[in-house]
Amino acid sequence: MHSEHPLFQEDSNTWIHGLTTSSRLSALTQEMFDVFWILTPAGGMQAISSSWQTLPDQQDFAYPGRGWLDAVHPMDRQQGEDALHEAIDSGHTSELVCHIRSDDNSYHLVHLRFIPVREASGTINEVLACGNNLTRQMQTEQMSEAQVQLALKASGVGMWDWNLLTDELIWTDQKRALFGLSPEIPISDERFLETLHPDDRERTHQRNMQAIAEKKEYNKDYRTIWPDGSVHWLTDRAQVICDETGKPTRVVGATLDITELKHKEEELQEAKDEVTTILESITDAFLCLDSQWRYSYLNQRMETYLGKKREEVLGKEMWKVVPMLLGTIFEDRYRTAMATQQATHFEAFHPAFQRWVETYVYPQPDGLSIYFHDISERKQIEEALRESEARFRLLMESNIIGIITTDRNGNILEANAAFLSLLGYTQEDLATGQMKWDIITTPQTRARDTETIEEALRTGVAQPYEIEYLTKSGKRVPALIGRALFRREGSPPLFLCFVLDQTYRKEAEKQKDLFLGITGHELRTPLAALRGTLQLIERRLRRFINKTDNLTPEMVSFFEGIQKNLANGVRQVDVQTRLINDLLDVSRITSGTLKLSLQRCDLVPIIRETVEDLRLVTPERQLLLELPEDTPVNVLVDQNRISQVITNYVTNAIRYSSSDQPVHIGLAVQENMARVWVRDHGPGLSKEAQEKVWRCFHQVKEVPVQSGSEKGLGLGLYICQILIEQHHGEVDVESTPGKGSTFWFSLPLTNENE
Incomplete structure (x- = not known):
């Protein structure tokens, strides 16, 4: 393989410009260009860089030679040779854009420059071929733009650019998405304002104009209404850009959806308003102090307690507003809570409020929250209770009447001397358990005892009733007992009983x-x-x-x-x-000696015979009977007493109705009851009179006697009620003022086998 050129091989024997210069040139060339190699004027490769081997994967091509042309796309090879010759002929750099094959057999677009290298004599012996990979640059630029768009989309930021000179408004796709608009919809400032909530349009427009006039960066929040009608909160951060003369030419900005943030703010504000409303509506006083003992909040009740408006005290030190707290339990507990960060609770008379308060102190990281509950009334009640208990103790010890305290099972816990004397017991007997309830009472009264205890538990008091006690010697003593419920905090219910000796009354x-x-x-x-x-x-x-x-x-x-x-x-x-x-x-009723002689009989003859007797006594009055024919109505009654009731009803009807008006007497059977009624055409009774007419010795004063004798003692209807109740029946009256009255009583039916 051809040895590397001294430009790249520092230990080569052909060292042209010296080690330092050659190394610097090599480093500079590799940094500036993606690929380069050195050619002879004939076009043969004299030396290559490592980047050349990496890009076209040409390490298998021999040196010297024109192997570099094999890596150039066939359609670009001639242009490559022409550019090389141009550089040699002109002595100046020539440029070429061609495609060079990569190691994956794809072609990269490369910007080549052929730079002639002259010797000192001016002869061109070498040509430096340098190139930059345009395909890689474009990919990098595309990737960078995609990454920016992806980041903007992921962050939800929409970008926009407003050309103030042409009034052209450019929005990114993400910006359009924030307004619910598709990419093909044209955008303008007018269209932008149309998408806004009507209440925000003018304010937003004025904010834009103000920022342009002031030539500065600005923020604005507004609501936009999407095509589907939904409302979204957006925020803009924009910058006004000016030309060299200072004239605004563009506004660029970024938009972000803050709908969720606004909702959170609204929820937070609602929560704060709700807390404030609660604090203002509670009937107790509440205040907050910061770490410097300054008022940071107080509710309306606290204003009332202090006698000052909150504006007068907020931000002021509490010790200066209410100096009378210094040296009191309030100062001590407040300072302790602040120092230890431990909540505390106490009751005391507040010198500034002039009332008893139950105070709750809650430390906070930045101060104290203090809650006051007015207990003045409770304290007054407690004081009254102490006085009442003292008076009761005095009454109990005076022994005017018998007084005992029992639990819900009747066990006697306390008894005064009057009660003990009544039954012949002593305090020692009570202490040793000899006065148990089942010992001093009779079986006949224990059921009544249970009823009155339950009544007292429900209502707080039980109606007095008669009872027979058994003395220590076994003698029976009549007494009247009344119960009242009272509770001690944290204890089971107790009963206070007043016992009156009824021996002399009986x-x-x-x-x-x-x-x-x-x-x-x-x-x-x-x-x-x-x-x-x-x-x-x-x-x-x-x-x-x-x-x-x-x-x-x-x-x-x-x-x-x-x-x-x-x-x-x-x-x-x-x-x-x-x-x-x-x-x-x-007299018999009150003493319980009224006796009935009950017999099973037909009620119809009793009514008929009684009315016949009354007809003989009052022949001038018309008494009309309405009785069932041939149908016996069997009842278990005292015939004389039932006749007495009928006589009283009819006599009253005669007495309080006009002599020319008839009196109707009838009998009806309803389910398992027989109902006897007497109806007159008198003045009638009011609701109040109907309730009172059954009372003993009661006389209806507003209803005058119209015929017959004068009014009686007011005992008749009372006796009738008792007699019918002893027959397990009921009595009542139905009346409308001016339309007469109907008095009736009912009796239970019996069958033949009874």
Whole structure:
């Protein structure tokens, strides 16, 4: 193989210009050109570079010779020889663009230069062939542009260029994509403004004009509306470019989609607004301090507590705004929390707020957040509770009434001397567990105890009820007990019970019942005799009138007047008898001695017979019956008591309705109940009167008596209610003012086997 030229072979024997000069020239040539070699004037290769061997893969071609032409495309070989000859003939560099084969058998476009090398004598002995690979440069440039476009696309940045002289606007494809526009749509400043949200167009246009006038870099945010109607936030960063005279000629810029960022900002602002709204709406005070003890935030309630607007205190040191906190528990706890970064919680009277507050202190990296909950009312309640407990303790120790504290199982935890004395026990007995609830109460009252405990758990109090206690000696003691629920924090529910000894009251009731019984008997006996006497006189007078034929009209009128007075006397006796019976019934009801004589019977005859008796007493009134025909209605009742109820209903209907209006009495069977009703055409009752009419001794004052006797004692309907309830039935009234009333009661039906 031909030896390398001394330009590339530093140890060659043919050293032309010296080692240093040759090495420098070799390095410079290899750095400047992609490929080069040295030719003789005849075109033979005298020396080659390593890049020549790499590019056309010509290392197998022999030296010297014209092997380099084999690597040139056949169509370019003649041009290559012509360029070589031109350089030799003219003594100047000639240029040629030709295709040289690469190692993969593809051809690269190479820019060749043939540079003649003259000796000192002026003779051209060598030609330096240097070339640059244009194909590789173009590939590199294309790759660089592609990489830029790829980077821009990946980053989402759209580029634009606005020629202010021609008003031409150039957008990259990525810029168009940010506006939802396809590449073929023409772009102008007017079209750009049309794509913007109506609220942003004028502002954006003015921003552009201002930046051009000021000749500076600028930013702007705006919204664009895509063809599909969606709204997107974009931001522009642009630079105004001026010519040598300072006149703006172009604006170039970059556009980025910030929709997600704007949404995040909106969400963050909404969250901040929500937090602010919460802090402003809470009923408690809240403030924030920075690390220098300066106010950075306070809500409206805090303004109220301080008596200052937030503008007056924000940025000011707390110790100067409220110096009265110095030396208090508030200063101590605040400084400790700030130093240790540990949250704290305490209760204290705030000297600036002039109220008790529950204070929560939360350290933050840049200060403290402090929350105040007003507990003044709670403190007042606690103080009132302490005073109440002291008064209760005084009452308990006064032993006026029996007072005990129990748990939900009835176990007595505390008892005063009055209660212990009532049952014959001592405090030692209570302490040693001898006063268990199942020992001091009877089985008959324990179910009632359970009910009242549940009632107190639901409502806080239980209605007082009568109970019988068993004393230590086994004697039964009647008492009235009431329960109230109270709770101790962290403890199970407890009950405070007030116990009243009913021994003397029960004895008084017994004496009263005895008195009423004797009095009732003593009163009814003469009334019965008086009634019999009046009836006897009335019958004899009627017989005398019938047997005497020669009575003058004056005598007939006189005797009829006597008969009328006798009948009135009988009715008054009946009224008094009924009143006495009502009083006795009420006495029996209150004492629990009212007895019923229950028998299975048909209700229809009871109603019919009672109404017939009333027709005899009040022949002037029309009593209309509506009873089922040939259908027995079997019930288990005390016939006399049911007749008493019907009589009371009908008597009231007669009393409170006009004498020319009928009274209707009926019976209906509904499922398993028999319902008896009495309807009148009186003035009716209001809703309030309907609720009160069943009370003992209640009289409806706004409803006047229209016929018959005056009002009674207000016991009749009360007794009727009790009697029907003891028959396991119900009573009620249906009435509309001005349209009469219907009183009814119901009784459970029985079958023949009962």
